[in-house]
Amino acid sequence: MLFDTHFHLDLVEDNFSLVQRLEKMKIYTIAVTNLPKLFDHTEKLCKGLKYIRPALGYHPELASRYKNQLPLFRNLIGRTRYIGEVGLDNLSKTPQDFNDQKEVFSSIMNLCAEDGNKILTIHSRRAEKQVISMIGNNFPGKIVLHWYSGSLKDLEMALFYGFYFSINYSMTQSVNGAKIIEALPFERILLETDGPFTMLDNVPFTPLKVEIIINEIIRIKKNKAPAPKIDAWTFYNNFKTFLSN
Numbered sequence: 001m002l003f004d005t006h007f008h009l010d011l012v013e014d015n016f017s018l019v020q021r022l023e024k025m026k027i028y029t030i031a032v033t034n035l036p037k038l039f040d041h042t043e044k045l046c047k048g049l050k051y052i053r054p055a056l057g058y059h060p061e062l063a064s065r066y067k068n069q070l071p072l073f074r075n076l077i078g079r080t081r082y083i084g085e086v087g088l089d090n091l092s093k094t095p096q097d098f099n100d101q102k103e104v105f106s107s108i109m110n111l112c113a114e115d116g117n118k119i120l121t122i123h124s125r126r127a128e129k130q131v132i133s134m135i136g137n138n139f140p141g142k143i144v145l146h147w148y149s150g151s152l153k154d155l156e157m158a159l160f161y162g163f164y165f166s167i168n169y170s171m172t173q174s175v176n177g178a179k180i181i182e183a184l185p186f187e188r189i190l191l192e193t194d195g196p197f198t199m200l201d202n203v204p205f206t207p208l209k210v211e212i213i214i215n216e217i218i219r220i221k222k223n224k225a226p227a228p229k230i231d232a233w234t235f236y237n238n239f240k241t242f243l244s245n
């Protein structure tokens with residue numbers, strides 16, 4: 001009943017044995033990638049596995065430099081239902097870079113809409129408003145905003161549009177992250193590690209430790225108001241609902 005909707009499997013050492021363990025433990029994992037060229041490798045790692053799903057990605061911080069991989073993205077899109085990580089990042093970017101990102105992201109969203117029923121894990125740092133409005137209210141697929149760090153006002157809009165939010169350990173340890181977790185209804189919360197970009201005691205996170213994030217979310221939710229009964233099953237049910245709607 002554990003899952004991780006955003007994990008960089010290809011950036012982890014010894015990922016072959018990790019994948020075998022995750023599969024054995026039945027931890028559903030969306031293995032995101034950062035460029036179309038990198039998809040093949042992760043697809044091979046996940047071949048024949050039930051619980052580990054390879055995602056086709058185009059990280060916004062690489063989009064401008066690797067704009068020429070868009071045709072490859074188009075060629076690969078039919079090979080997986082999972083897309084990520086994709087999105088926009090406007091932390092210390094030049095206007096040119098950000099414009100390129102918007103072009104690439106817009107093309108990606110069009111391709112996903114055409115192909116239909118995709119599951120997208122989306123990066124939106126310092127560009128939440130643009131990301132949410134570019135996806136819009138009627139996107140024909142499922143949206144998870146990963147490591148959301150924007151305003152509560154934009155969060156409301158994203159909720160209104162039906163998006164989900166994946167929460168990682170770093171978010172549970174920051175003031176802003178806790179505010180976001182408090183503001184989110186339980187039923188829209190999913191779990192992610194974003195390993196190896198998040199750490200616990202200097203060890204990069206993997207889906208094996210996703211339960212720690214559950215405990216931290218429960219701790220934060222209990223600070224506020226009388227919390228309804230929540231446990232690992234609550235989150236797993238969210239995940240199932242998310243996939244099935």
Ligand SMILES: [Zn+2]
Nearest residue numbers: 006008085194
């Ligand atoms: Zn990531």
